[in-house]
Amino acid sequence: MITCHVRYVIDPYQLAEFEAYAKAWIAVxxxxxxxxxxxxxxxxxxxxxxxxxxxFPSLADYEAYRQAALGDPQSVALVDSVVEKKFILSYERSFMRPLLS
Structure with a gap:
């Protein structure tokens, strides 16, 4: 399993916009x-x-998700909303493997 961690720097005055974006991405x-x-x-x-x-089960599965998201109407609309409204100022993505009992 591979876990993606994303650290966002957001516009604190647009927290409601970020929350709506986040809820939608969970479903995507x-x-x-x-x-x-x-x-x-x-x-x-x-x-x-x-x-x-x-x-995702593997890095290959994550890469397949990234490719699918590029053509997914909902994910494209979410990215467009970030570009238009600028509620995400920057982000950093890193990958980890969980240590579970």
């Missing part, structure tokens, strides 16, 4: 074969940092 990831572990939004401390975690 699940529909395209992944397991989404959720988004983690600002609460205390920094108000402009959010995180998400989602997993």
């Amino acid at each position: 990831v699940q529909r395209l074969g992944g397991t989404h572990h959720g988004y983690f939004l600002p609460s205390e401390g920094a108000s402009n940092i959010a995180h998400c975690l989602f997993s």
Whole structure:
């Protein structure tokens, strides 16, 4: 299993926009074969940092998801909304493997 961790720098004045985006992406990831572990939004401390975690059985499965997302109308619309509204200022993506009991 491979888990993708994304650290977002968001516009704290557009948190509602980011929340709507996040909820929609959870469904996209699940529909395209992944397991989404959720988004983690600002609460205390920094108000402009959010995180998400989602997993695929392998890196090859993740790459297949990325290709499928490029042609998926819902994911394309979500990316377009980020470009238009600029509620995500930047993001960093890293990959991890879980250590489970």
